[in-house]
Amino acid sequence: MRRSKTQSYRGLTLRVMGGSRPTLGPGKVELIARIEQTGSISAAARAMGMSYRRAWQLVESLNHAFTRPVVTTAVGGVRGGGATVTPFGRRLVVRYRAMERAASAAIAAQLRRFESLLRPRTGRDKRR
């Protein structure tokens, strides 16, 4: 599994809002990336510890939220037929990650000061 493709950018995560609706955040971006890796909504859901039903709902909300489809499913049944991230969907992920990097870079100094207010993690925390 390519962890670097699905990890949150260090220090912050970004959620893009459409009006007051959250439209694209780290969860949906990870889901799209994992569908691209696996060609399957159910495999992507499993990898994220998410129910198939939930993953499917997120895919539907993505396809509904944007002007063009983000994920398409093959003819022959959703579970069996496989799923494909469209070129538009891939561009969304690239743009999202670019925004996350730019936002993080813009507040890097503030983030470091903020992080100095966090208590160091203990073994107990790590297991949470």
Next chain:
Amino acid sequence: MRRSKTQSYRGLTLRVMGGSRPTLGPGKVELIARIEQTGSISAAARAMGMSYRRAWQLVESLNHAFTRPVVTTAVGGVRGGGATVTPFGRRLVVRYRAMERAASAAIAAQLRRFESLLRPRTGRDKRR
């Protein structure tokens, strides 16, 4: 209710990570702000449509995550005695909002281009 104090910054929300743990995001920031407004964890939870138990868990995780307490509860019982946001907690909220504004300003042009890919909202969506 002072909506402007608790609304997400337009275009994005920010979640500050401590290592790979989400430490402070829009939900906890709203909870702190509402505890400050109401002097009560249960009133804050109610205003957010959140269970008292969940709000209390979030307060505990905040107090555990940072080097100093964020919310203190009065002697005489948590439900009855009221809750107070510490000066440290108030500074956290101010810093978080400053970071959100700075991050949003840094990617304003990218966000506008991204938002142009969103489908306009319909009446049906608005009720969601």
